Amino acid sequence: MPELPEVETTRRGLEPHLVGRRVVALDVRQPRLRWPLPRELYDSLPGQRIDGIERRAKYLLVHTEPGSALLHLGMSGSLRVLPQDTPAGTHDHVDWRLDSGHVLRYTDPRRFGYQLWQPHGETHELLAGLGPEPLSDAFDGDLLWHLSRGRRAAVKLFLMDQAVVVGVGNIYASEALFAAGVHPKRAAGSVSRERYARLAREVKRILAYAIRRGGTTLRDFISPDGLPGYFEQELFAYGREGEPCKVCGAPIRAIVLGQRSTFFCARCQR
Numbered sequence: 001m002p003e004l005p006e007v008e009t010t011r012r013g014l015e016p017h018l019v020g021r022r023v024v025a026l027d028v029r030q031p032r033l034r035w036p037l038p039r040e041l042y043d044s045l046p047g048q049r050i051d052g053i054e055r056r057a058k059y060l061l062v063h064t065e066p067g068s069a070l071l072h073l074g075m076s077g078s079l080r081v082l083p084q085d086t087p088a089g090t091h092d093h094v095d096w097r098l099d100s101g102h103v104l105r106y107t108d109p110r111r112f113g114y115q116l117w118q119p120h121g122e123t124h125e126l127l128a129g130l131g132p133e134p135l136s137d138a139f140d141g142d143l144l145w146h147l148s149r150g151r152r153a154a155v156k157l158f159l160m161d162q163a164v165v166v167g168v169g170n171i172y173a174s175e176a177l178f179a180a181g182v183h184p185k186r187a188a189g190s191v192s193r194e195r196y197a198r199l200a201r202e203v204k205r206i207l208a209y210a211i212r213r214g215g216t217t218l219r220d221f222i223s224p225d226g227l228p229g230y231f232e233q234e235l236f237a238y239g240r241e242g243e244p245c246k247v248c249g250a251p252i253r254a255i256v257l258g259q260r261s262t263f264f265c266a267r268c269q270r
């Protein structure tokens with residue numbers, strides 16, 4: 001599943017090819033993505049010049065004068081800029097024809113992604129109520145500490161709550177908790193201010209690193225499957241059940257929290 005670093009890498013890859021270009025037409029081969037392509041997208045986007053491309057959480061916002069296309073890659077979606085005559089495959093559902101002679105092609109085997117429309121001056125309901133960006137100054141240990149007081153939910157679920165901070169997915173939450181030495185099941189309200197300061201620093205470090213790696217490993221803006229931008233051998237906890245902890249040698253354990261696999265070292269994380 002594309003996580004925040006892959007979406008940010010996609011944004012950076014697309015930006016020079018999209019900004020300043022005009023969308024000539026939409027070629028839709030399969031309108032039924034997670035949600036059907038809305039009428040407003042067909043009506044509003046063609047003819048518009050792209051003024052910018054922004055990432056918010058795992059959404060991409062492609063800004064034009066009357067509004068913004070809101071794109072989400074779902075579980076298996078990817079976006080590429082290709083020459084217009086590139087033949088479309090089975091899973092190439094939507095093309096935006098650009099005035100550059102290229103298309104922005106959306107490919108998604110599982111069709112959990114979507115393309116929606118946000119009129120200028122409005123905030124789409126999917127974007128309302130989101131917490132701060134993890135790499136912004138608004139996100140720090142004090143924020144986590146304040147928001148977590150009195151909360152008995154597991155700290156990992158608290159960290160993955162989009163109303164607390166956006167875009168800390170399962171892999172990155174597991175790795176940040178390991179790096180900060182915090183047990184994923186610990187009640188969020190029982191983690192000290194100092195430990196939250198460390199946890200917030202580790203979240204930023206790990207995400208920034210993954211974005212840097214993504215920027216050098218992705219080609220043609222495709223997010224590869226698996227763990228794009230973050231090499232498996234660099235993981236300390238995620239996906240390592242039964243393997244020795246790289247710090248203390250104890251076996252990494254796996255539990256299910258909020259229906260997601262969670263990996264941790266019972267010796268290093270308290």
Ligand SMILES: [Zn+2]
Pocket residue numbers: 245246247248249250265266267268269
């Ligand atoms: Zn350990």
